[in-house]
Amino acid sequence: MLRVESVWQRFGALEVLQDVHFELRAGEFVCLIGPSGCGKTTLLRIAAGLLKPSAGRVLFAGQPITAPRPEIGILFQQPNLLPYLSTRANVELPLALRGVPRSERRRAAQDALAQLGLADFAEVYPSQLSGGMAQRAALGRALVQNPAVLLMDEPFGALDAMTREYMQLELLDLWARTGKTILMVTHSLTEAVFMADRVLVLTARPSRLSVTLEVPLARPRRLEMVHSAEFGALVAQLRGYIGAPSA
Amino acid sequence: MAQTISPSTQTISPPRLSAPRLSPLRRLWARLPAIAVAVGLLALWHIQTRDSASLAFVIATPQAVWQAFGQLINNGTLPNHLATTLLEVTLGLLMGVPSALVLGYLIARNRFAERTFAPYVIGFQAVPLIAIAPILITRLGGPGVASVSVVAALIVFFPMLMATLVGIRGVPSELRELFRALNASPWQTFYRLELPSAAPSLFGGLRVSVTLAVVGTVVGEGYGATAGLGFMIFSSRFMYNPAGVMVGVFTLTALALLLYEIVARLERRALRWRAPQP
Numbered sequence A: 001m002l003r004v005e006s007v008w009q010r011f012g013a014l015e016v017l018q019d020v021h022f023e024l025r026a027g028e029f030v031c032l033i034g035p036s037g038c039g040k041t042t043l044l045r046i047a048a049g050l051l052k053p054s055a056g057r058v059l060f061a062g063q064p065i066t067a068p069r070p071e072i073g074i075l076f077q078q079p080n081l082l083p084y085l086s087t088r089a090n091v092e093l094p095l096a097l098r099g100v101p102r103s104e105r106r107r108a109a110q111d112a113l114a115q116l117g118l119a120d121f122a123e124v125y126p127s128q129l130s131g132g133m134a135q136r137a138a139l140g141r142a143l144v145q146n147p148a149v150l151l152m153d154e155p156f157g158a159l160d161a162m163t164r165e166y167m168q169l170e171l172l173d174l175w176a177r178t179g180k181t182i183l184m185v186t187h188s189l190t191e192a193v194f195m196a197d198r199v200l201v202l203t204a205r206p207s208r209l210s211v212t213l214e215v216p217l218a219r220p221r222r223l224e225m226v227h228s229a230e231f232g233a234l235v236a237q238l239r240g241y242i243g244a245p246s247a
Numbered sequence B: 001m002a003q004t005i006s007p008s009t010q011t012i013s014p015p016r017l018s019a020p021r022l023s024p025l026r027r028l029w030a031r032l033p034a035i036a037v038a039v040g041l042l043a044l045w046h047i048q049t050r051d052s053a054s055l056a057f058v059i060a061t062p063q064a065v066w067q068a069f070g071q072l073i074n075n076g077t078l079p080n081h082l083a084t085t086l087l088e089v090t091l092g093l094l095m096g097v098p099s100a101l102v103l104g105y106l107i108a109r110n111r112f113a114e115r116t117f118a119p120y121v122i123g124f125q126a127v128p129l130i131a132i133a134p135i136l137i138t139r140l141g142g143p144g145v146a147s148v149s150v151v152a153a154l155i156v157f158f159p160m161l162m163a164t165l166v167g168i169r170g171v172p173s174e175l176r177e178l179f180r181a182l183n184a185s186p187w188q189t190f191y192r193l194e195l196p197s198a199a200p201s202l203f204g205g206l207r208v209s210v211t212l213a214v215v216g217t218v219v220g221e222g223y224g225a226t227a228g229l230g231f232m233i234f235s236s237r238f239m240y241n242p243a244g245v246m247v248g249v250f251t252l253t254a255l256a257l258l259l260y261e262i263v264a265r266l267e268r269r270a271l272r273w274r275a276p277q278p
């Protein structure tokens, strides 16, 4: 589906990514972890077509990515909602930019907001939304184009523990329903194991992919799995790879 | 288990988008301090002019100004000069504001434009307008509406340019990246991101510009113009008619306040998303 082929990235003298390569299979949920500043956001930006790598390339369905495309959605670390548009208009934005007729895009936005539990807040400005609601609206905006691949950059990093667990389950549910391919950056080992089929581990800068951890836990995932011995063993294994205390 | 932790959004009602309207009495109450200042100034003026005959050629009494007001309105002098000034202000804004927007945008977004124009724009700001106004006016077909409007446009230009620069440069880079991720065209990025993001700053520039445009016409009319409120002030002073001067000054002040208020209202309407919520 999405194939990263020996990508290198340097910013001036700073070597960030070295020969990173992996492939996302269709419908897979993959998490990416690595120490802070190792280049996770950079890698996502490359995969989204926002940044041209110093060397290497990314293929989507066999075609090299040279510019952002609607089949690949991206959710940033911050919600990045436009403060002067209502929540609904924010969710509509990708469609509006593509020239989708007003009534059609309104319906799509309304649907997305209803699914995310934001129907009552459609006409409210982003400054009136809580952090979790804002990030849900941003998710709605990423989904309204119905991308096949969703790239997520620590989407729940700024949320409190409860909202975060809720959003994780929501996302897993949505993923199971829609069969999207998801690559999610996280700094939480627990979150990575809980969500993913596979966890990719980046080393400290200059970063290479060190290992891939397969997560054989059953689906659908349930919160109580976190307490199982199998889960604990996987997290411990991951921590061993990354050499850092768990979040 | 999953359902037990869902943070319910149903119990929270969405906040209202518009602020409640104030009652007329509350509005009057809010204006009271400004009115009190006006009354105080009027009293001070009255006391200053009450019994100093020696000042009669410099300051008119409030009553004399009031009478002159009536006279100048009735014989058509004031409406005529006001119409000229209004035309000059409008033309000045129509020339100065768009050109500042265009050049400001170019300088903000383009390195080459910045290196080429920025030194001249900033250097030009240090040139006193009084020094170049005579040259301008002779080059622009002599004193008249056209040349005075250009002087007004020049005064307006710099603050509007700065407001544009600050506004466009202040567009958050994350939002620019969002628009890139959504494959927005340059034009879409301009009117869906840059313009609305810069709007608060642009309106700030516009507030300054409308009042400065009024000042600009007075400066421009100081070089041989034969119509306009500035001309009315200069000629009244020349004829030792302080009441006429004061009428002109008050009319200019009222005009500036009116224009400012119009911009403020447009701003409130356009920037409703920034309104503090109750």
Ligand SMILES: Nc1ncnc2c1ncn2[C@@H]1O[C@H](COP(=O)(O)OP(=O)(O)OP(=O)(O)O)[C@@H](O)[C@H]1O
Pocket: A011, A014, A016, A034, A035, A036, A037, A038, A039, A040, A041, A042, A043, A187
């Ligand atoms: N446009 C850029 N120009 C120069 N250096 C950059 C640029 N973008 C990122 N970097 C550098 O590349 C490195 C990796 O940055 P990146 O944001 O990808 O890290 P990250 O893994 O996402 O970190 P975090 O976990 O803290 O979000 C950092 O040292 C950063 O300073």
Ligand SMILES: [Mg+2]
Pocket: A040, A041, A042, A077, A153
């Ligand atoms: Mg990052």
